[in-house]
Amino acid sequence: MNNKEKIIQAALELFASNGYAETSIDKIAKRANVSKGLTYTHFKNKEDLLVVTIENTITKMTSKLLEREDIDFRFFFKMYFKSLIKNTQIIRLCVLLVAHPQTPSKISALLDKQKHELLELFSGLLQNKFKENAKIEAEILLATIDGITLEYVTNPNPKNLKKVLQYLIEKYA
């Protein structure tokens, strides 16, 4: 891992566990074992570091989820369940960013794009069962998953999460 990657990694960890505003460049540099100045060699400013960090992470996290063609609810829910448990802190950071009034538009756009991809996926999968209501049902399912996510990152309880997702799988699959 080169220094730039070390900085991104340190930033991700600290942003995720303490929040963006609460994390100073100084702490990031210290955790990455580099000088403060080097951060500004690789990133324009703190906001740029956040944007790169999030883009980097989101891309990695979701590439697996959406690349398969023959995706179904069972597969989706299981993958999402795993990701949520593995990346709890990062996903909480994303929730904070989505809800924060001053989040850079690049990040908002990225997260928004993801939302629409999921809506598309759900709409397709719900077409048979709900016909003309497929789209609104997709919206509701997405909301349900977002709510479960919010609940989990706030108060992580893997057992309960598994139970709920299992129930959803049976309901939708």
Next chain:
Amino acid sequence: MNNKEKIIQAALELFASNGYAETSIDKIAKRANVSKGLTYTHFKNKEDLLVVTIENTITKMTSKLLEREDIDFRFFFKMYFKSLIKNTQIIRLCVLLVAHPQTPSKISALLDKQKHELLELFSGLLQNKFKENAKIEAEILLATIDGITLEYVTNPNPKNLKKVLQYLIEKYA
């Protein structure tokens, strides 16, 4: 409105529209038209001001919703819909606080209490329809509402909100 109330009001507005970390005591005092020092006469510190502000607001906001005995889904959804539109910024602040790793425990506890009251309410209302699954269905409904809330405060679209809630009313009532 006395000075203490003016400070609370100013704090609420600024926390809600800019975020807690991004709001300085100085700006709050200026908006409330009082001196910076007075804030520390009435509140122990910035965190205390946040706690009091949120307690104050949450209590006001939810008292109407949960005081009625004979509440049903139609009524609940309509009230929630109105509140969401009226208090968008404040509710977004609550989402931020729920998801933030450093939120004071008093606030977490308060918001958690609300969650459980809603779960109770939903469980009761869903008893007939879902029997032994009433509790998990209540959890899912709560998650759905949280997800709708998150979506709305992030990207407020009253028309779509109305459509979704209408659909939910027909589904659940």
Next chain:
Amino acid sequence: MNNKEKIIQAALELFASNGYAETSIDKIAKRANVSKGLTYTHFKNKEDLLVVTIENTITKMTSKLLEREDIDFRFFFKMYFKSLIKNTQIIRLCVLLVAHPQTPSKISALLDKQKHELLELFSGLLQNKFKENAKIEAEILLATIDGITLEYVTNPNPKNLKKVLQYLIEKYA
């Protein structure tokens, strides 16, 4: 002398002897024996401190020179001579500010105003001797004085200054 005045005094001394860009707020605060933060209680920023400092000083320095009604060349040259010797550093700072491409417009305007007052004065005094050429002769005299000033603040030599001004008095008075 209260703290605000102490800051202005310290700023004046350091700006004058080291230059604006070369003087840090930290050094100013240390010389004034106050905390760095206090500077920002009294002045919006470093530029504002410069502006206030210069306005303050220029006003004091020139009020004596131009208040008299019956001013003549002998009096003017003698006063200017004294001021130049007493305020060498400050006047050098003004030269630097006049010539610097990024000097705040408030300061430029102030120094420009002074220039025009002097031009007026000289024009009047030279009217009899030079008739229709009085204005251009005033411009030339002002340039001469500026040049003498530049030479003196760069390389202070009181004897030579006295000699030159004496010669000018005889020439013009």
Next chain:
Amino acid sequence: MNNKEKIIQAALELFASNGYAETSIDKIAKRANVSKGLTYTHFKNKEDLLVVTIENTITKMTSKLLEREDIDFRFFFKMYFKSLIKNTQIIRLCVLLVAHPQTPSKISALLDKQKHELLELFSGLLQNKFKENAKIEAEILLATIDGITLEYVTNPNPKNLKKVLQYLIEKYA
């Protein structure tokens, strides 16, 4: 133009238009289209770069002016007038350097040498007209030219400059 010359050219332009302290090595390197490190291959440090840049420029600028043997006021004023209009920014930089308390002694010496060459020239030309006062008249003429220069670089007005120099030519030639 080789890389070293490109750096000198970029430095000159930036020092002249923004000031020495306000110009970073980084900006110079970027404008010269070379790496930051290369600056330190060719110049010991930033100050050295300034010294070389100024020496280079001054030499070029004044070689034409003083090489002729049979120079007279008419010729001198015309040449100076042209140079002032063409090199306004650079000459302003020289004024800043002359007046700045921390200018490297090499530069001061260079500019001082020029001053004395001009004094010599003027003394000679004024010998016939002013006899024993030729030297002090030369000093005054030099001051006048310096003042005109200061005024012009501060507030460039070619028409007025021409008028004043024309007047001086008639007065002295």
Next chain:
DNA sequence: AATGAATGAGTATTCATTCAT
């Protein structure tokens, strides 16, 4: 000669908090 990653000291500015009045 040429690059650009890397450093460390420095800079302006902010801000929660205290305290004398």
Next chain:
DNA sequence: AATGAATGAATACTCATTCAT
């Protein structure tokens, strides 16, 4: 209760300079 001067630590960011390649 109310003010605002005062503090000191923290913060994002800059920059001259070095050095391995």
